[in-house]
Amino acid sequence: MSQAVTALSKSRNCTKASSLLAAVVLFATPDVGYAQTDTFNVYYLGGQSNMDGFGDVSDLPEDLNQINDNVWIYHGNWGPDDAPTPDGRGRWTRLRPGHGAGFRSDGEDNTYSGKFGIELTFASRLRELHPGERIALIKYSRGGSSIDSSAAGRFGSWEPNFRGSTGINQYDHFLATIRGAMSVRDINGDGRDDRLLPAGIVWMQGESDAAFTDSIALRYSANLKRLLGLIRATLRVDDLPVVVGRISDSGQDEDGMVWDHGEIVRTEQRAFVDDDVKARLVTSTDAYGFSDPWHYDSDGFLDLGKKFAEAMVEMTDPGARPDELTGRWRVDLRPTPDAEPYYKEFVVTSVEDGSMTGQFYDTEIEDGRTNSDWGSIRFSFVTRDGTGPYHHSGELVGGRLVGTTHSPGRDFLSVWTATRTSADTN
Incomplete structure (x- = not known):
């Protein structure tokens, strides 16, 4: 609980503090129907547009282009910075294609897009490695978002101390997503209360922090450490495993670099992982093709999900000894x-x-x-x-x-x- 308390002390206003406290309380009293319960391992998927996902559903193989009856997902609706209230609306559903860029939810109905992200192969690879595992995914990401508020532009930031006009930013929308997901006692609708155990965090972000100045890029490791520490506190596990995807560059720009300070952020990502025994860095992104200057192609997203799953399992269960x-x-x-x-x-x-x-x-x-x-x-x-x-x-x-x-x-x-x-x- 110590880190959760620290997280509260770092919150910059009552709105953010109360949002975090609500989320922490939900994990402090797990959703379990004592005598009869299903236990799900919960993985949080967060970041910016390469976490949103720009793979084309039409490119999916048959075994992935269908509803997965064994995996559940709560995908929070993204909201802008300085919104009047946090968003994060969603509902628990079976995993299926369409949770990529363009997905929306009003909390009652989901509107699926023609895009997919890492969630499909992440879940399928986890189940290959752990056949009996019950998996639940919570996803909230925002294309173009930075951690540092100085790099927010029109897409927003995850900076926990963000003030703005309403004090609401991507961090608050994340907290609202967690609160909404954890308020459901029976996520699979089988009539039994479910127990949700946080099992890991997958983070794919950093491009926007690499787009402006050296000084912003050089703050990335410290910013990431603080943000992921608060996310861990929200999920009530101080050493929750984290897998970070290394940013890469398509080179599709006049000077050959889309992210002018990308090498600095890549070094900062490595520094964060090297300093955290419960973190791993996925570097396969360097080999991926791009569908546009900013986003991986379908094959890249298919492989990235697998690599995230393998890194998570290697870290949490190395050889199952x-x-x-x-x-x-x-x-x-x-x-x-x-x-x-x-x-x-x-x-x-x-x-x-x-x-x-x-x-x-x-x-x-x-x-x-x-x-x-x-x-x-x-x-x-x-x-x-x-x-x-x-x-x-x-x-x-x-x-x-x-x-x-x-x-x-x-x-x-x-x-x-x-x-x-x-x-x-x-």
Whole structure:
């Protein structure tokens, strides 16, 4: 919570502070229907026009040119800087083509465009790497937008301290998007409340910050660090994995450089990633073709989505090694979503040859098993007390454990999460 509090202290007025607080509260009380729940890993997609997406839907292969029944998306409607109120209107729907440039939503109905972005292959590649993963995407991006307000032009900026005439800019529209997405308790409409776990951020932006002056470009790493820190705080995970796409240049300009200060921003992007152990830089953009001076072509967007997914998985699940379970974990066993946290310790002493040993809730575990054959680390074990056995199972997701406990004797099924406190079991 410390970074979220810091984020609030950095907000420049009450409107922005209250928007961030609302979003934080939504993640502080996860959308979970205790006994029966679907858990979705949530990825936020943000940036400017190459995150919007300029791939042509007519270029899509058949397997992508259809509705994806396994992936859900909330795409926030973009709004201008100095709008009277934040926008970000949207609705949860199954992923399909048309979430590229030109997409609009009024919160009730989506208007799909003839363009697509990275979302299609990002989701499909994630599911190839993690076949059982439930995926939910939240997208808010604005073509032409900068982080630095000095480079906003007519497209707007993400600068958290932006003032303007109303104080509203792209950062506020992002917060409104998160608030709208997280206010829905059942995103897939199956009658059961859903639990949304932030799993990563994908950021494709920086061209506009490279278009004006050296001094703006040289601020990019610091600006990006601050902005993504606030986005992480909003999503309630201080070390949430971030994948950044490196900007590239089509050369389609009289002097051979569309982004006159692009090399500086590229260096700044590398500096940000090198300074953040939970960030990766995708550099395949240098090989992409362009459909115009500013935007990648369809093949580029198809490949970029895959590269983002592979970088995310490599960072959060490098090789799916079961020994990553060993150590001490703080388990939140709160009985209901709105209850106060109730912490107990889970100690995994050893993991070897598909078996695990340790203690859960101060009780020795029995029949501990692990499985990493399906792209992530899953486990199960049994504990006992005077009422009988407790059957536990869970999965390592983005550096955290997400688990359930079933007690036949006490007739309940609980949902819990755990964060590592130490790699040492002594």
